[in-house]
Amino acid sequence: MARKYQPKEFEAKWQRTWEEQQLYRTDDSFDRVKLYCLDFFPYPSGSGLSVGHGHNYIPTDVYSRFKRMQGFNVLHPMGWDAFGLPAENEAILRKVPPQVNTAKNIANYKRQLALMGLSYDWTKEINSTDPGYYHWTQWFFLLLYHRGLAYRAVGSQWWCPECKTILANEQVENGFCWRHTTTRVQKKDLEQWYFKITAYADQLLNDLDTIDWPERIVAMQRNWIGRSEGAEVTFTVEGSGDPIVVFTTRPDTLFGATFMVLSPEHPLVETITTPEHSAEVSAYQEQARVISEIDRLSTEREKTGVFTGAFAINPVNDERIPIWIADYVLMGYGTGAIMAVPAHDQRDFEFARKYGIEIRLVFMEPNSRLTAEQMTEAAAHGGTMINSRQFDGFVEGPETVDKFISWLEATGKGARKVNYRVRDWLISRQRYWGAPIPIVYCDQHGIVPVPEEQLPVVLPEILDYEPSGTGRSPLANVPEFVNTTCPICGGPARRETDTMDGFACSSWYFLRFPNPDLQDRPFDPDRANYWLPVDVYVGGAEHAVMHLLYARFWTKVMADAGLVTFREPFRKLRNQGMIYGADGQKMSKSRGNVVTPDDVVERYGADALRCYELFMGPFELDNAWDNDGPKGQFRFLNRVWELAHAARSEDSPETLRLLHQTIHDLSERFEDFRFNTAVAKLHELVNGLEKNGCSDSTLDTLLLLLAPVAPHLAEELWRERHPSQGSVHTQAWPPFDPARLQVETCAVVVQVNGKLRDTIQVAMNLPQEEVERLARSSERVQRFLDGKHVRKVIYVPNKLLNLVAG
């Protein structure tokens, strides 16, 4: 009785062998063309991996294996983003120190990754929570600090009551915490550390044009950065003469400004409000504060506001206009104050109508008789300027805006200004499980950075690390940690007790993989400049404006500091689609629809799992897991097994053509991340070999083609056939021979008036007249030509003949 295809009999064996022989160890010399293929490094969660993770890691593994066989020097590493709130929360829940819990989770992740046959070079493994790693995260903090890009400031910031810490803007989604999608964030005034990402806004925007990333992610980053061009215009408060600066993208409507609005949080509100309005204003401010916590985000809400009693002078015409406060003006954008032009801005229009403020048109279609009283909404674009003195008659458009700004500048009333939506990256976290911020506070010297040679500032192992919710990190309760000496004067000093946002760790980790154990530097410049930038970076789309923006920012800082020679860390980015449960819902423990690699490997083996993950749909598209899916791939692998153990035969010309077509198509598809059709091509090859015969050499080639996709089966059969040649994974990718695609005959489709009527078999490159003669002689074609005159003939050589008859 012949052996059956039973993956369990050999998959674990080969995984062990590969690991023992360090088969996937990266070559540390620089003499070959390199390829750096990187997965987003994961947070090792206690629930382990699901097949959703496989949908990320398996394709990159296939790609790495393919490129290795093609002769590239491939770096394909894995590490652990193990700091951060989820890890800490999980540890608290399980009442285990995070160090211990994290180590346990990592071990489980590694076991599962090995189970899927992933070819990581484990000598390159890194862990962001190792002091040897976060030493350098802290070093980068100092780099930013010394370059004026890390600063401390008081601000009203988003606080998640569940996380009990401050969050960065990027980590708040529609007013909810990104970790706790049902938890509203609140505003809290705290002194915090920021990284000045805004200094790089333009570069971060412009360099998006230089990288090969999904349109969607590029668009999200563009939106997030939110560049808008316009002008700053200075109004003055009547009486006190206090300036109020506003940003506007439409300075050309300045003559139509009939009131101003300050954000309720605007610092000037207190000073300008007149005594008779102060009660009302304070009440509104209080209300706005509460609403901002509950629901300030709905666009549907009717606009509200109150008059401050103060007036401003419009610099272009010296008109006196009322100053209001309203919560539709946000302190966090622009200057927190606007000039309101109700005739041409819908929000201002609604506000003006509600409170009976004048509406004055400054643009109008030449023949229109529109009056402000008739308007039901802000006027549409188009027209020429009116009510605007020397600008009357100017046509609406960028040129007019430009001229208007030049005039503002010439007269000192305003200045050209580019405004950004992005704000500086708030990195302080009032939590224990993170890299300590390397700063001490001295009574004499104030804020003092920890000198490089005193790094790392080690996170102490403590028993009580639960967040208090007071706005102070648990580290504040650890006197041994807090109390230190000033690096400058040696006097008593206190350490910063906040830790860094976990995204700091992931902003440079790709530089650490080439040299994970380096003691005296974060990375070796020669190695960094050889291996980086990352050639292919793969992960989920959820990090579009978090990790992916931060890492780009750090890279630019490093480039400016002369540490690296590239300005973008990730040359090509691809997002794998989300895998939903068989019920179409997001996989989650509570829904009970989680499928793990363990489940599938147990039943069908790792190779079938791999094939199905690749095959189930386009790499970047979402898909629902089909429990029967791996079965089809098991059948396919089983047929390979049977084919390998069947009697060999001569290759037919058809077999050779198919084989070389497959080599060609597969190479192309792997390169383009079209794994689903790549697997389909392998299916077609095996179908063809079963039908048309398969020689020994063709079978060997099949195993080589199969190696990236089904590494265990390919290895088992290869070693069986070639006991002395070593692993199939150290063999070269088979060469493609275009000459083999030549065949003697081809099928030509015959159409009459564009409709398929017959298919004829003809000799390759037969002259058109001959093909046409053969086609016309076909009974099936004649039937449709009957009584008609062929007016035109279209011939696509060796493919199609269309007879146009009428």
Next chain:
RNA sequence: GCGGGCGUGGCGGAAUGGCAGACGCGCUGGACUUAGGAUCCAGUGCCGCAAGGCGUGGGGGUUCAACUCCCCCCGCCCGCACCA
């Protein structure tokens, strides 16, 4: 509202402007089996006995030829959103 994406059999999906539905799941029938949730073989877009006709969200257009290109419309998903 702005931005990105998508609409093809029962399902996942495939098609440099050139045979729509590759490949697979499922289903139907058969073989082998004590048995099958194993394996193998055949069939499987819809209507029709057939010849043939109809079919890629809908409507127009370009073309000898359109899932593919252009215009309009409908629907769904995702991201951002009172951004001045």
